[in-house]
Amino acid sequence: xxxxxxxxxxxxxxxxxxxxxxxxxxxxxxxxxxxxxxxxxxxxxxxxxxxxxxxxxxxxxxxxxxxxxxxxxxxxxxxxxxxxxxxxxxxxxxxxxxxxxxxxxxxxxxxxxxxxxxxxxxxxxxxxxxxxxxxxxxxxxxxxxxxxxxxxxxxxxxxxxxxxxxxxxxxxxxxxxxxxxxxxxxxxxxxxxxxxxxxxxxxxxxxxxxxxxxxxxxxxxxxxxxxxxxxxxxxxxxxxxxxxxxxxxxxxx
Amino acid sequence: xxxxxxxxxxxxxxxxxxxxxxxxxxxxxxxxxxxxxxxxxxxxxxxxxxxxxxxxxxxxxxxxxxxxxxxxxxxxxxxxxxxxxxxxxxxxxxxxxxxxxxxxxxxxxxxxxxxxxxxxxxxxxxxxxxxxxxxxxxxxxxxxxxxxxxxxxxxxxxxxxxxxxxxxxxxxxxxxxxxxxxxxxxxxxxxxxxxxxxxxxxxxxxxxxxxxxxxxxxxxxxxxxxxxxxxxxxxxxxxxxxxxxxxxxxxxx
DNA sequence: TCAAAAGTGTTATCGATACACCCATGC
DNA sequence: GCATGGGTGTATCGATAACACTTTTGA
Numbered sequence: 001x002x003x004x005x006x007x008x009x010x011x012x013x014x015x016x017x018x019x020x021x022x023x024x025x026x027x028x029x030x031x032x033x034x035x036x037x038x039x040x041x042x043x044x045x046x047x048x049x050x051x052x053x054x055x056x057x058x059x060x061x062x063x064x065x066x067x068x069x070x071x072x073x074x075x076x077x078x079x080x081x082x083x084x085x086x087x088x089x090x091x092x093x094x095x096x097x098x099x100x101x102x103x104x105x106x107x108x109x110x111x112x113x114x115x116x117x118x119x120x121x122x123x124x125x126x127x128x129x130x131x132x133x134x135x136x137x138x139x140x141x142x143x144x145x146x147x148x149x150x151x152x153x154x155x156x157x158x159x160x161x162x163x164x165x166x167x168x169x170x171x172x173x174x175x176x177x178x179x180x181x182x183x184x185x186x187x188x189x190x191x192x193x194x195x196x197x198x199x200x201x202x203x204x205x206x207x208x209x210x211x212x213x214x215x216x217x218x219x220x221x222x223x224x225x226x227x228x229x230x231x232x233x234x235x236x237x238x239x240x241x242x243x244x245x246x247x248x249x250x251x252x253x
Numbered sequence: 254x255x256x257x258x259x260x261x262x263x264x265x266x267x268x269x270x271x272x273x274x275x276x277x278x279x280x281x282x283x284x285x286x287x288x289x290x291x292x293x294x295x296x297x298x299x300x301x302x303x304x305x306x307x308x309x310x311x312x313x314x315x316x317x318x319x320x321x322x323x324x325x326x327x328x329x330x331x332x333x334x335x336x337x338x339x340x341x342x343x344x345x346x347x348x349x350x351x352x353x354x355x356x357x358x359x360x361x362x363x364x365x366x367x368x369x370x371x372x373x374x375x376x377x378x379x380x381x382x383x384x385x386x387x388x389x390x391x392x393x394x395x396x397x398x399x400x401x402x403x404x405x406x407x408x409x410x411x412x413x414x415x416x417x418x419x420x421x422x423x424x425x426x427x428x429x430x431x432x433x434x435x436x437x438x439x440x441x442x443x444x445x446x447x448x449x450x451x452x453x454x455x456x457x458x459x460x461x462x463x464x465x466x467x468x469x470x471x472x473x474x475x476x477x478x479x480x481x482x483x484x485x486x487x488x489x490x491x492x493x494x495x496x497x498x499x500x501x502x503x504x505x506x
Numbered sequence: 507t508c509a510a511a512a513g514t515g516t517t518a519t520c521g522a523t524a525c526a527c528c529c530a531t532g533c
Numbered sequence: 534g535c536a537t538g539g540g541t542g543t544a545t546c547g548a549t550a551a552c553a554c555t556t557t558t559g560a
Binding site: 185186187203204207222227228229230231232 | 536537538539540541542
Binding site: 438439456457460475482483485 | 513514515
């Protein structure tokens with residue numbers, strides 16, 4: 001991945017540019033064809049998979065850093081991002097350290113230092129996302145949640161924690177705007193909820209409950225062309241949606 | 254607070270000992286005489302108040318660091334601690350920086366660097382707590398939540414965020430074991446919930462709901478001596494309490 | 507004996523769940 | 534016309550909220 005010289009150079013530059021000891025890792029959720037997906041990177045020349053991540057500029061807001069990192073990986077702007085946990089086990093950096101061990105002295109190895117990583121989860125529109133590998137990776141791809149391979153470092157734990165948080169927040173935050181296309185049908189939205197929660201919901205009760213939140217607009221004209229009865233098209237009422245994000249929703253699933 | 258030499262020395266030592274750029278701040282909640290209280294420190298020779306905090310040893314777990322810091326301030330062990338948010342605004346360190354500005358060069362001033370602080374909230378038993386000032390403070394005292402003075406840096410924001418989290422978690426976690434004495438009456442426990450939530454609850458409904466959680470043991474003998482009808486004494490069933498912490502509680506307040 | 511604190515029970519209402527029927531469309 | 538997907542309505546159950554009565558005890 002790095003030659004000895006490159007590693008020394010990178011380290012020197014990195015120490016100047018980034019806040020030391022701090023990293024950001026992002027769990028990016030997307031939704032496509034009834035499947036919840038996560039964005040993963042594959043390390044160059046190795047069978048290792050990991051989460052999109054990066055570092056924080058010396059004078060950069062954390063949220064801005066997370067946005068910047070994700071923009072590089074997805075080409076998206078204004079991503080829905082939630083900081084959910086900090087992972088700081090001293091041992092968590094060890095495997096990463098091992099990768100470059102012995103090549104140069106530790107003081108010349110950016111990756112040999114301890115990193116506290118801030119976990120963010122993101123909800124993004126699958127169709128507008130352009131997965132883009134970073135300098136260390138040869139691939140950046142969507143992966144079905146059920147088919148996620150073993151991840152490097154503690155990234156498996158970070159992913160699990162993100163999913164847990166997402167499920168929890170489903171109970172008091174409106175979720176969907178960032179994962180659904182502009183217009184969608186009620187069954188499509190229901191599929192999203194079912195996928196996140198990992199369980200089936202009753203069609204009629206789901207509709208009643210979602211509508212009760214009063215965050216949806218129903219389009220006059222149903223979607224044409226498909227087989228069977230034409231479903232109504234909905235879109236999120238952004239004003240009410242934002243309000244619900246602030247105030248929280250009542251009750252849970 | 255510091256002389257020029259002391260600051261330079263402290264800085265040199267600190268850089269070796271602590272993880273740079275990372276701090277921990279704790280919002281310690283206690284409960285006494287029907288009042289929710291927060292532990293605050295008063296800066297030596299200044300009118301500034303702030304939250305108990307500290308730094309992380311180079312090879313220390315974050316949770317261990319938080320525990321260590323709080324043990325120094327409270328003399329308590331095994332404190333209930335919840336990491337709830339990371340605060341990393343580059344501007345947040347500025348006021349702290351100002352304090353020592355110009356005394357020495359920035360590179361010789363530990364406090365002139367940017368700090369990302371990890372917010373923890375703690376629930377502790379008021380009666381067993383021995384508030385102890387740290388090196389920079391002349392006082393460490395309990396302060397009624399409604400009477401908290403303006404806090405330095407972004408500590409006001411951290412406190413607010415902690416309270417928000419506590420209220421949120423009241424909905425799905427059993428809370429009380431760490432704030433109440435070993436034995437307590439139902440009205441006493443109710444007062445705690447009312448205080449955290451900032452609103453009155455119905456006596457009878459509260460009792461039913463709490464008992465439904467099935468985390469309490471009722472003592473055979475009521476509390477004697479007080480005026481009026483003797484209330485029953487309850488204690489937490491630790492086994493069931495721990496289980497509920499893992500599984501979460503249903504429904505909310 | 508009375509006020510105040512505490513224990514216990516009942517009813518009403520709202521929301522969640524479960525379930526049934528009607529409508530539209532392509533084969 | 535019938536299978537399938539989708540829209541709407543209703544009954545039931547449980548949890549919450551609202552509310553009343555009784556018991557104990559010290560003054």
